Amino acid sequence: MNKVLGIDLGTTYSCVACIDSSGKPVVVKNSEGELTTPSVVFFESPSNVVVGTPAKESGTLYPDEVVSFVKNRMGQSGAVWSVQGAERSPEEVSSYILKKVVADAVTALQGENKLDPDETITDVVITCPAYFGITEREATRKAGEIAGLNVLNIINEPTAAAITYGISDLTDSRVVLVYDLGGGTFDVAMIDITQNAIKVICSGGDHSLGGKLWDDRIIEYVAQEFARQTGSTEDILSDPETFQELVLSAERAKKMLSARDKAPIAINYKGERARVELTREVFESLTEDLLERTILLTRQMLEEAVQKGYASDRVSEILMVGGSTRMPQITRRIQQEFSAPVKMFDPDEAVAKGAAIYAGRQAFFAELIEKTAQETGKSPKELRDEIRSGNVDVQEMTKQVNLQAGVMGVGADIDIVNVTSRSFGTIAYKSVTPQGDGEQEEVLFNMILKNTELPAGRVQDFFTVAPNQKTVTIRVLESLCSEEVAEPCEGTEIGEAILELPEGLPAGSPLKIEFVLGENGLLEMTATETTLHQEVRARFETADAISEADFCAAKQRLEEAMVL
Numbered sequence: 001m002n003k004v005l006g007i008d009l010g011t012t013y014s015c016v017a018c019i020d021s022s023g024k025p026v027v028v029k030n031s032e033g034e035l036t037t038p039s040v041v042f043f044e045s046p047s048n049v050v051v052g053t054p055a056k057e058s059g060t061l062y063p064d065e066v067v068s069f070v071k072n073r074m075g076q077s078g079a080v081w082s083v084q085g086a087e088r089s090p091e092e093v094s095s096y097i098l099k100k101v102v103a104d105a106v107t108a109l110q111g112e113n114k115l116d117p118d119e120t121i122t123d124v125v126i127t128c129p130a131y132f133g134i135t136e137r138e139a140t141r142k143a144g145e146i147a148g149l150n151v152l153n154i155i156n157e158p159t160a161a162a163i164t165y166g167i168s169d170l171t172d173s174r175v176v177l178v179y180d181l182g183g184g185t186f187d188v189a190m191i192d193i194t195q196n197a198i199k200v201i202c203s204g205g206d207h208s209l210g211g212k213l214w215d216d217r218i219i220e221y222v223a224q225e226f227a228r229q230t231g232s233t234e235d236i237l238s239d240p241e242t243f244q245e246l247v248l249s250a251e252r253a254k255k256m257l258s259a260r261d262k263a264p265i266a267i268n269y270k271g272e273r274a275r276v277e278l279t280r281e282v283f284e285s286l287t288e289d290l291l292e293r294t295i296l297l298t299r300q301m302l303e304e305a306v307q308k309g310y311a312s313d314r315v316s317e318i319l320m321v322g323g324s325t326r327m328p329q330i331t332r333r334i335q336q337e338f339s340a341p342v343k344m345f346d347p348d349e350a351v352a353k354g355a356a357i358y359a360g361r362q363a364f365f366a367e368l369i370e371k372t373a374q375e376t377g378k379s380p381k382e383l384r385d386e387i388r389s390g391n392v393d394v395q396e397m398t399k400q401v402n403l404q405a406g407v408m409g410v411g412a413d414i415d416i417v418n419v420t421s422r423s424f425g426t427i428a429y430k431s432v433t434p435q436g437d438g439e440q441e442e443v444l445f446n447m448i449l450k451n452t453e454l455p456a457g458r459v460q461d462f463f464t465v466a467p468n469q470k471t472v473t474i475r476v477l478e479s480l481c482s483e484e485v486a487e488p489c490e491g492t493e494i495g496e497a498i499l500e501l502p503e504g505l506p507a508g509s510p511l512k513i514e515f516v517l518g519e520n521g522l523l524e525m526t527a528t529e530t531t532l533h534q535e536v537r538a539r540f541e542t543a544d545a546i547s548e549a550d551f552c553a554a555k556q557r558l559e560e561a562m563v564l
Contacts, residue, residue: 003115004123004152004363005105006160006355007098009140011071011184011210013323014039014097015349016105017356018121021114025164025353030104036348037104039183040068041096043083049561051100060248063240067093072184072208074143075136091546092554094143098126099563102149122150123366125359127351129185130156130203133422133478134494137521142546146555152362153520157182158189159200159418160354161321165345166193167357174316175201177302179334180351181294182322184210188298190305190315199417201310202451204301209293211254211324217286218250218265219243222276226267229274236269257283258326284329291333298337304451304482312338319345358416422478423450424515424523427488429465440465444477444486447515451482457516464501464509472499472511474527476538497538499527 006025008015013036017027030037032053042055043065050058059066065083070093073079080087102121109115128140137154144151158178165176173194180187187205191198223237223246236242246267253263257280265276302312318340320331325347334342346353373379425446447458464472477491499511514526528535546554 003109003121004125004356004359005102005121006352006357006359007101007124007126008157008160008352008355009071009094009098009126009128009143010036010039010182011069012039012212013037013183013348014101015352016101017349017352018105018109019356019360025356027349027352028105028108030101031107037097037101038068039070039097040066041070041093042066043088046084046086046557047561048564049096050564051096054564056248059244060241063244066244069184069212070094070097072212075133075139086553086557087550089546089550089554091139091143091146091551092557094140095146095554095558096561096563098124098144098147098149099558102147103563122148123152123359123363124149125153125155125355125362126151127157127160127355128154129205129207130158130187130189130421131185131205131207132156132521133492134521134523136207139546142551146551146558148555148558152359152366155355155358156187156189156200156203156418156421157185157351158187158203158321159191159198159416160352160358161319161345161350162189162191162193162200163198163354163357163416164350165319166191166198175310175314177298177315177318177338177340178321179294179298179318179325180205180321181324181330182210183324184208184212186210186294186297188294188301190301190310192310197415197417199415199453200419201308202301202305203419203421204297204304206293206297209290209297211322213290214254214283214287214324214327215247215250217290218253218278218283219246221278221282221286222246222250222265222267225276226269226272226274229276230272232269232272234270236267239269242267242269253278254283254327258328280328287329291329294330295333295337307482308451315340318342321345321347321350323347361416418454418519419451420448420454420456420517420521421450423481423486423491424448424476424478424517425486425491426477426513427475428462430485442488444479444481444488444491446479446481446484446486447513448517449482449484450480452517454517454519454521457514459512459514462511462513464505464507464511467507468504469501469507469509471501472527472529473497474499474513474525474536474538476523476525494523495538497525497527497536499529499536500534501529502532502534505529505531 006017015036017025020026027035037052038056040055042050042058067081070090073090079090106120140154141151158180161178175192178189185207186209189203190201249265253265256263261280263278267274423446425444428445429440430443448456475496477493479491481490510530512528516524525538
C-alpha cells in the first residue's frame with residue numbers, strides 16, 4: 001500500500017503523522033526539527049514563500065506580507081488577502097502550509113530510509129473542527145488539491161484524537177468526553193469506545209473560540225497599561241509592527257503563565273517604553289468568560305447526548321486535547337464542573353496521529369475498491385455509486401479493511417463511526433390553519449438532523465403547492481438546530497436544484513426527495529416527480545466554493561513558487 005499521511009491543519013500550529021513499520025502512528029518532524037509547524041505564511045516575493053517559524057518571526061518586520069489564523073476564515077465568502085500582487089483566498093494560503101508540512105515529512109522519511117529517494121506521498125487525511133459545515137470542509141479539501149494532494153477524507157479533530165486514544169487501549173469499554181481547545185477553535189465530543197468500535201455520540205463547539213482569544217485579551221490589557229503608564233492617547237494597536245510584536249509577546253506570556261505566577265511584557269512605541277507584569281490571577285480574570293463559554297458549549301452537547309440515551313454520568317474520562325488546554329485554569333475548571341477524572345492526552349499530537357490511522361484505513365478501502373472494480377469489470381466510480389445505493393455489501397469490504405488494519409497493528413475489527421455536526425434540510429410549505437387549507441408559510445424541514453451517525457440518508461414525501469406547476473425549486477440549507485421543523489432563518493442556504501414537472505399536474509402531486517450525507521460530510525440530493533418519474537440530482541459541496549478560475553490561478557502560483 002502507498003504511504004499516507006494524517007495532517008492536523010491547525011489555526012496556530014499544524015502537525016503531520018504517519019504509520020511506522022511497526023504499525024504505530026508517529027509524528028514526523030519538520031525541516032527545523034520541530035514536531036509542529038506554525039500555520040503562518042510569509043509571502044517574501046511572488047516566487048518565494050516561507051512557512052512556519054521563520055514566517056511567524058517575520059510578522060513584526062513585514063506585517064503586510066505575513067498571513068496567519070487562516071483557518072478562522074476558511075469557507076467565508078469574499079475572504080481574501082491582497083499580498084504580492086495577488087488576491088489570496090484562505091484555500092490558497094492554506095495550500096502553502098500543506099505543501100510545506102508534506103514536503104518536510106517526505107524529506108524526513110527519505111532521510112530515515114522509510115521512503116525511496118525518488119518516492120513521494122500525496123494521499124492524505126486532513127482534520128477540521130467538528131463544527132465545520134460543508135462550506136468549510138470543502139474549502140479545506142480544495143486547499144489540499146491546490147497543494148497537489150489527494151485528500152482521502154476530512155475528519156473531525158475530536159474524532160481523530162479519540163481514535164488515537166481508543167486504539168492505544170482497547171482493554172475496557174468506556175465513554176469519554178473529548179475537550180479540544182486549540183489555537184483558534186474549540187471542539188467537544190462524547191465518544192463511546194469499545195473493543196469493536198469507536199462511535200461518536202454527539203459533538204459541538206465553536207470554530208472561532210480558541211487560544212487566540214486568550215492572546216487577544218492579553219494584547220488589549222497591555223495596550224491599556226501602556227496608555228496608563230505613559231499617558232499616551234494613541235492607539236498603539238493600529239501600528240502593524242507594534243501589533244505583531246505584541247502578538248508574539250502575548251503568546252509567550254500565556255505559555256509562561258502556565259508554569260509561573262507572573263510574566264513580564266515590554267512595549268516600545270515611538271520612543272516611549274512601558275513594562276507590564278501580567279499575573280496569572282489577572283490573566284485568568286481577563287479570560288474567565290471565554291472559559292465559561294467552553295463550559296456552556298460542553299453542557300449543551302451533553303444535553304443532546306441525553307436525548308440519544310447517554311447521560312452525563314456515563315462519561316468515565318475527560319480527555320484534554322489541544323495546546324490551549326495546558327493553561328492551568330482550564331483543567332481546574334473542568335475538574336470543578338464534572339466528576340469524571342481529567343486526563344491530559346498528547347495535546348499537540350493526538351489529532352494528527354488519529355488522522356494517520358484513519359488515513360491508513362481510507363487507503364486500504366481505496367485499494368479494495370480498485371481491486372474489486374478490476375475483478376468485476378466495473379469502474380471505481382460505478383462501484384462507489386453502488387456502495388452508496390446499498391447494492392454492495394460494504395460491511396464485508398469493511399471487514400477486509402479492518403483485517404488489513406489489524407496486520408498494521410492499529411486495531412483489528414474496529415469500526416469508526418462519526419456524526420454530522422449540522423442538520424440538512426429543504427424549504428417546504430406548512431399550512432397556518434389546523435384544517436390544512438388556505439394560507440401557507442415557509443418552514444425549514446430538516447431531512448438529516450445534527451449528530452446523526454454517518455453515512456446518513458433519508459427519503460421524504462413532499463407535494464406540489466399549485467395546479468399545473470412547471471417546476472419545483474429545491475433549496476438546500478444547513479443549520480445548527482436539532483429540530484425537524486424550524487424557521488428558515490435558522491439555516492444557511494448551500495445550494496439549490498430545479499426539478500422540471502410534467503404538464504397538467506394538480507396541486508398536491510407527490511414528490512420524493514432523498515438526502516444522502518457521506519462520511520466526508522458532502523451531501524447528495526435526488527428529487528423525483530413520481531407520476532412520470534422525472535428526476536434531478538445535485539451534489540452540494542458549497543455555495544461559496546473557490547471559483548474554477550481562482551482555483552487554477554492559485555494552483556499555478558503555488559507551482560511556480562519556492563515554498564520554504
